Amino acid sequence: NAGVTQTPKFQVLKTGQSMTLQCAQDMNHEYMSWYRQDPGMGLRLIHYSVGAGITDQGEVPNGYNVSRSTTEDFPLRLLSAAPSQTSVYFCASSYSFGDTIYFGEGSWLTVV
């Protein structure tokens, strides 16, 4: 049972490069989210989705795009990386908004 799988685990980018963080879950969860963790800031919500084809912005959406073409996958795209996007990114999913959330193992991103 894979749960929530994030790739890559570590990535170094140059300013201005683009990349996609992948997130997949095999639990048939409708709700998926992306968070970023910064020192002293806790977990901040970037984007979330309540089902295939439906996405919405969280607390800190600028500089990130998402799409949800299937129930299983919720990729996060950085179109033009900036040093301020250096962070640890967590993908999460749950069956419903009131249910237990399962987190991926995190993706460490450094933008130089």
Add this chain to the structure above:
Amino acid sequence: ILNVEQSPQSLHVQEGDSTNFTCSFPSSNFYALHWYRWETAKSPEALFVMTLNGDEKKKGRISATLNTKEGYSYLYIKGSQPEDSATYLCAPPSNTGKLIFGQGTTLQVKP
């Protein structure tokens, strides 16, 4: 955006001490409250999902209570151990699916 506040921001206790911390949230349109335990360099791990006013849940030495009318939840740890050192997060999901976490309470238990 939901205004979720956790206090204290950090806590240092000795092994064996009991401790508690607070999560405050808007009491209107309440659906549920999540508590998570988050160790450094790991993923957050679910502790409790609480839904009913007056709810009390327990997992080993950790327990939580919920007051939806006044908008707060307490997390208690009885007889703290060094392995309890972590950041404890709470979050009340909205009916739109948006889940905003509080900044957390970081607990350090000294042997």
